[in-house]
Amino acid sequence: MKKALIIGGAGFVGGYLIRQLQKDGYQVAVTKMPHETIPGEGFEVLDLDILDRTAVERLLEQVRPDCIFHLAAQSSVYLSWKNPGLTIDVNVKGSVNVLDAVRMLDLRDSAEGEEMTGSPPQACYRPRILLIGSGEEYGHVLPGEIPVSEQNMVRPGNIYAATKVCQNLIGKIYVDAYGMNIMSVRAFNHIGPTQTPVFVVADFCRQAAEIEAGKREPVIRVGNLSAKRDFTDVRDVVRAYSLLMEHGVPGETYNVGSGKAVEIREILVQILSLADAEITVEVDPEKLRPVDVPVIEADISKLRSCTGWSREIPLEQTLRETLDYWRGKVRES
Secondary structure (H helix, E strand, O other): OOEEEEEOOOOHHHHHHHHHHHHOOOEEEEEEOOOOOOOOOOOEEEEOOOOOHHHHHHHHHHHOOOEEEEOOOOOOHHHHHHOHHHHHHHHHHHHHHHHHHHHHHHHHHHHHHHHHHOOOOOOOOOOEEEEEEEHHHHEOOOHHHOOEOOOOOOEOOOHHHHHHHHHHHHHHHHHHHHOOEEEEEEEOOEEOOOOOOOOHHHHHHHHHHHHHOOOOOOEEEEOOOOOEEEOEEHHHHHHHHHHHHHHOOOOOEEEEOOOOEEEHHHHHHHHHHHOOOOOEEEEOHHHOOOOOOOEOOEOOHHHHHHHOOOOOOOHHHHHHHHHHHHHHHHHHO
């Protein structure tokens, strides 16, 4: 049985990826920060700070995974404007720590093998690694570039996107320079139950659920509603990750998305139609970003060609289930 390591598994995507990998027959180990918890069973949980390079090396030597899903990130565009230093540390330095830890283990194993056999060193530890990037990397795409393919120029428009571009470039360099088995994805907006309200769909659903319960005035506060984003259910996203780990080509980058951009205003309208209350809408200046990319839509033909993946869960189902999740959370509070 292959062993999969999820680095940064306590976040929104981690729980879904754990279940997907268990379904696909992997033995799963997951890292988290000491203060975090990961519900569920049937997998190993390990504490790790990816900014501690020595700790990363020790953990990888202990676990020796066949494949690594690198999820650990500061993944909020909004928070990246508030704390760019943290975003750079986690998303760039943390990723380099993981890649270098794998490289050093390979070098150590190769040297030990040469000492034992007297033969020239050969690669000994080359796990497959999936680096998780973002559709935000493309930034200000031109009208003629929609849908945007992996070959498109990247023009990151925010700090978070810039760090993910850097991670992608470093991953490719490590493939070319050291022969490592690294694939990258540019994941477009993924949504679903349990996502934190830092993100737009969860934010709208939480506000609607609180209004239904009479816990706030009947007003949803919003940011820019004209932006168009490519939304995919998180369960479809992690299925793509698992398929890419099996079929992806080292050094390549793959878009993961629905292939269709939807205006955030339309998302809001659908959520309001599902809500059991009369709700008005107000723009909150605090929710407006310094720079907001007008349209992001993925060309997913490369992903489909490589893995046969296609979207299975419609947007309407995801919105309904996310709203139901927040109704439950509000009742519990």
